[in-house]
Amino acid sequence: MTQGSLAGKTAIVTGAASGLGKAIAERLAADGAQVVVADISENGAAVAAAIKGLFVKGDAAKREDCRALVDAALAKYGAVHILVNNAGFQHVSPIEDFPEDMWEKMQAVMLTAPFLLTRYCWPAMKAQQWGRVVNISSIHGLIASPHKVGYIAAKHGLVGLTKTAALEGGAFGITANAICPAYVRTPLVDNQIADQAKTRGIPPEAVIEKIMLEPAAIKRLIEPAEVADFVAYLCSPAGGVITGSALTMDLGWTAR
Numbered sequence: 001m002t003q004g005s006l007a008g009k010t011a012i013v014t015g016a017a018s019g020l021g022k023a024i025a026e027r028l029a030a031d032g033a034q035v036v037v038a039d040i041s042e043n044g045a046a047v048a049a050a051i052k053g054l055f056v057k058g059d060a061a062k063r064e065d066c067r068a069l070v071d072a073a074l075a076k077y078g079a080v081h082i083l084v085n086n087a088g089f090q091h092v093s094p095i096e097d098f099p100e101d102m103w104e105k106m107q108a109v110m111l112t113a114p115f116l117l118t119r120y121c122w123p124a125m126k127a128q129q130w131g132r133v134v135n136i137s138s139i140h141g142l143i144a145s146p147h148k149v150g151y152i153a154a155k156h157g158l159v160g161l162t163k164t165a166a167l168e169g170g171a172f173g174i175t176a177n178a179i180c181p182a183y184v185r186t187p188l189v190d191n192q193i194a195d196q197a198k199t200r201g202i203p204p205e206a207v208i209e210k211i212m213l214e215p216a217a218i219k220r221l222i223e224p225a226e227v228a229d230f231v232a233y234l235c236s237p238a239g240g241v242i243t244g245s246a247l248t249m250d251l252g253w254t255a256r
């Protein structure tokens with residue numbers, strides 16, 4: 001029998017092949033949960049194997065893949081207690097150049113998939129009178145920056161989904177929260193640093209210090225494990241009083 005505060009709980013983590021999702025999957029498994037590693041990338045197989053979880057390959061932009069993911073979790077473990085909607089990606093360009101199909105894909109992966117997965121997990125969570133929905137939004141779910149319209153619209157929408165799920169879930173022991181981090185050290189951000197360094201002709205360290213961390217009170221990147229700790233807290237008994245919140249982890253960025 002697995003020991004830990006999440007022993008006996010089953011968690012689905014989307015986008016768990018890399019970065020934040022991988023750290024969250026590893027942390028929930030370390031706390032004793034059975035983890036379903038969901039991703040479009042085959043790299044999820046190794047992540048799942050290392051934590052003795054289940055890998056389900058699928059595209060969050062497809063409704064049938066979202067359905068199949070929850071069905072696979074229920075078939076293997078008979079329950080879903082925790083849903084972490086984390087899969088996401090970035091695209092940077094001004095509104096007038098922003099590809100329309102890119103906009104649609106961003107809404108599908110980062111807003112519609114969290115809605116569908118919440119909907120598909122809901123009956124199981126309701127029946128067991130316990131559920132935790134954790135949506136990985138962003139500080140760009142609360143404030144905007146230029147040239148990231150698809151991402152920012154989806155992440156703001158995700159906060160609205162979170163609040164509604166919290167209101168409807170309260171009576172059934174289900175909490176729903178959004179975590180809104182500033183820059184976390186993941187492949188997604190490494191790529192942005194490299195792109196900006198090239199575009200601006202400055203070293204990567206200067207991109208981090210002078211551009212990415214300029215609005216922050218504490219000048220450093222967040223580590224994936226720090227976000228994973230926060231997810232674990234929200235899933236713990238102590239986290240049970242927090243619901244409907246958009247929780248900033250932004251090193252003081254939005255304080256001004």
Ligand SMILES: NC(=O)c1ccc[n+]([C@@H]2O[C@H](COP(=O)([O-])OP(=O)(O)OC[C@H]3O[C@@H](n4cnc5c(N)ncnc54)[C@H](O)[C@@H]3O)[C@@H](O)[C@H]2O)c1
Nearest residue numbers: 015017018019020040059060086087088138183184186188
């Ligand atoms: N890194 C940051 O600074 C930061 C800050 C705030 C919020 N976030 C959010 O955290 C989440 C994870 O980002 P990350 O930085 O770990 O990025 P990442 O690129 O390291 O990981 C994202 C994962 O999502 C998967 N994914 C992408 N599209 C998918 C699809 N259609 N179906 C299934 N899986 C898909 C990728 O394969 C990848 O494994 C994203 O939602 C991102 O918006 C990241």
